[in-house]
Amino acid sequence: MKTTGLQSVVSTFREIKSRAESQWQELCNSGKPVVMVGAATCGRAAGALGVIRAIKDEVKKHKLDCPVVEVGCMGHCYAEPIVIISKPGYPPICYGHVNKVIAERLIREFILGDDPCLEFVLGALEANELVPSLSDFPRARFEKKIILKNCGHIDPEQIEHYLANGGYTALVKALQMPPEVIINEVGRSGLRGRGGAGFPTGQKWEICRNAPGRPKYVICNGDEGDPGAFMDRAILESDPHSVIEGMIIAGYAIGARYGYIYVRAEYPLAVHRVRIALRQARKLNLLGKNILGSDFSFDIRLFQGSGAFVCGEETALIASLEGEPGIPHHRPPYPATDGLYGKPTLINNVKTLAYIRHIIDNGAEWFASTGTEESKGTAVFALAGKIVNTGLVEVPMGTTLRQVIFDVGSGMQNGKRFKAVQIGGPSGGCLPESALDLPIDFDSLTDAGAMMGSGGMIVLDEDDCMVEIARYFLEFTQRESCGQCTFCRLGTKQMLEVLDEITKGQGRIEDIDMLSRLAEDIKAGSLCGLGKTAPNPVLSTLRHFRDEYEAHIKEGRCPALMCRDLIAYYIIPEKCERSCDACVGSCTTEAISANKKRIKVIDQEKCVKCGTCLSACPPQYNAVVRLSPPSEVPASK
Amino acid sequence: MKTVSLTIDGKKIRAREGEKVLWAALDNGIYIPNLCALHDALEPFAACRLCFVEVEGKKQPVTACTEAVEQGMVVNTRGPGALRLARTAFELLVASLPVDCAHCPSSGSCELQKIAAHLSIKLKTKRFRKLLRELPIDYSSPLFIYDPNKCVLCGRCVWICRERLGIGTLGFAHRGFDRLVTTFGSEPISESKCLDCGECVVACPTGALAFKDRQGIKSGLGKGG
Secondary structure (H helix, E strand, O other): OOHHHHHHHHHHHHHHHHHHHHHHHHHHOOOOOEEEEEOOHHHHHHOHHHHHHHHHHHHHHOOOOOOEEEEOOOOOHHHOOOEEEEOOOOOOEEEOOOOHHHHHHHHHHHHHOOOOOHHHEEEEOOOOOOOOEHHHOHHHHOOOOOOOOOOOOOOOOOHHHHHHOOOOHHHHHHHOOOHHHHHHHHHHHOOEOOOOOOOEHHHHHHHHHHOOOOOOEEEEEEOOOOOOOOHHHHHHHHOHHHHHHHHHHHHHHHOOOEEEEEEEOOOHHHHHHHHHHHHHHHHOOOOEOOHHHOOOOEEEEEEEEOOOHHHHOHHHHHHHHOOOOOOOOOOOOOOOOOOHHHOOEEEEEHHHHHHHHHHHHHOHHHHHOOEOOOOEOEEEEEEEEOEOOOEEEEEEOOOEHHHHHHHHOOOEHHHOOEEEEEEOHHHOEEEEHHHOOOEOOHHHHHHOOOOOOOOEEEEEEOOOOHHHHHHHHHHHHHHHOOOOOHHHHHHHHHHHHHHHHHHOOOOOOHHHHHHHHHHHHHHHHOOOHHHHHOOHHHHHHHHHOHHHHHHHHHHOOOOOOOOHHHOEEEEOOOOOOOOOOHHHHHOOOOOEEEOOOOOEEEOOOOOOOOOHHHHHOOOOOOOEEEEOOHHHOOOOO | OOEEEEEEOOEEEEEEOOOEHHHHHHHOOOOOOOOOOOOOOOOOOOOOOOOEEEEOOOOOOEEOOOOEOOOOOEEEOOOHHHHHHHHHHHHHHHHOOOOOHHHOOOOOOOHHHHHHHHOOOOOOOOOOOOOOOOOOOEOOOOOEEEOHHHOOOOOHHHHHHHHHOOOOOOEEEOOHHHOEEEOHHHOOHHHOOOOOOOHHHHHOOOOOEEEOOOHHHHOOHHHOO
16 A cells, blocks of 8 residues: 555544544543443343333433443353443442442432442442452453453444544554454454364455455444354444444455455344444445555445354355355355355455454464464353353353353353253354363364354253253254255254153154264254264263263153153152142142141143243242153052 | 366266266257256256265265256266255155055156156155145146145246246245145136146146146147147
């Protein structure tokens, strides 16, 4: 790029940045208290919008000069709605599980008065004498935030916040570098695609740069569809500019003029915030024609996916962008050489693109210093299931599953026993306790029969039946199969039928062999990644929990007492309290009656196994139990 | 035209550069099972997953319809890995079809019969559950019957009708196990924009599309009137 152009880039950017910084200073250091409310989807689901309204009303009522800012997700989703109050003289304090009443009290007693309401504190954001800080949490020892750093601390709808926190400096730096050097830097960093397959990002960029054909395109894959995964959503909602900046740098590096952000329409807030971010970036000429006065032009359009899981597969995604049915094509040719409209197309996951600015800013060596030999950097996981601290975490690659689940996630809910962790969504697998000390990286997870996938991590406890879990995920992929190729359309359907039968106690022992043989064939024979990985939940549960399959088939018994057809509810007469009728009243089918001694008995013929009696029975009696197989129920006298 | 030489099942052949292995084999009298392949289509559909072959130097069997020939390539169409995948795919297909050759108008010309013979497996599979869809049969066209239950979703009829003839009466609808070939809005064929050319019937490898009058084929109706 010409030197004169570069000078103008640097000076234009300096101006933009200093304006943003003064705005940020005005917010943070003007002596006013500031209230930030986590208002990503996780916060909103927990009631953040009501909290914001209550805070604003209270601020107005007391005529306070106190800005109320909506921020994204900090990762502590279990404690939403989260409110952060920065008041001069105090460290910024983060409050969890805030409701309208608590919110009003915080304004009255902390902002108006001087009582920081320590009873609602989650932690302070920096070390101090007054309250324990979040960095004192055991999880802080393991977390290393790179792409989640800004999330929950800036207003995603204000580009100035991003700019004041180091935003777009990487873009300016990149514009002064030859594209080959950028690609080399990304390559040397060891960054691998975070969409699941873990393909080296630098290599993909290089292939795309060298591919003949123009124009070239950059696509951000935000079609996150795995059950229990919400990392991409959180990043798009909390820090959309980091993804946009990554895309612009990618566009500059491969020589593209246009980019698309493909977000699923089921993420309306992400769509909304990305749209605002694009508009703001365009306004400051960080996007569009002659970016910052340079001779590089790049613009991004937002495209909303219409809800097909398979559109997360890159060839199906491209078909969908072209207006065709979202159906995968055979690879090769790969999109890098033959993608959107037949042109070279770079397609990267949201998280992959979010790392780019940090690699350009801090260098390849800095990034490569975190992680394992083959998997560099950090991994972002969405913790879900029977874990205490559900939410988002970012840990260095090579952290063990045990550290993520028990130290970062604070272990199992309700003191239950850990049974398995499902990683990688419908394409991933279930890993048992023996795999907990496995360092997490792309290759170790694949070897163990799971997969990094996009980063969903669902923790299962002793009450979860592994056959049922496998059946659930297979039902999902079966439903989401495009139906084009034989293996995925009919093979997964066959597997699902067999699993259905097993969970109903109608399985045959030879079904296990049939399942694993068919699963191997589907993996080897399917057209696209969806089919090739669809059998993984079944294969991994067969590998690690074969005894549960056998118990279902041979004994008609569900060891986790989950499969409805294989259990019966029973009231233990010795534990049943004569004067209590809670279960009788709760039963929806009038299956429970009292005998002559006023001990309650379930009529198994009438029972529909809904389980309400189990919840109704007061904990001091705990008389209702589930038994499997149903023949375990003693004959009534 | 540049050609390359390769070996398929021990037979040395020459093929046009860039040609797919499937067509190179078929042109030289070597049969590889296939249903969805169309030589004129721009891109292979690669949907039926029957044409698996083993190529020396590749760990996994590949589909012959997507694999381009290369100089010195050694292809084995009857390797155990390839046959295993082809057989599983074929058994999956027939497990979802009402196999009733005795009463099917396409018996004799049906490609499923040919493939079953080639792979030496029966049309009645014992390995898998029978999964039938029980969809209504469309008798409305004066020329042919469309029985979606016998359809293997190869897409030949859709391609012929849409891409070659530019009519677009038939298309795919729904997803997963429910995917089927149908008209726009699933209206009866007689009420669609079908021109009764019968090209789709000629293209159909199974009995899903069959002439009402078997003479129809001979009287030339089937060749577009």
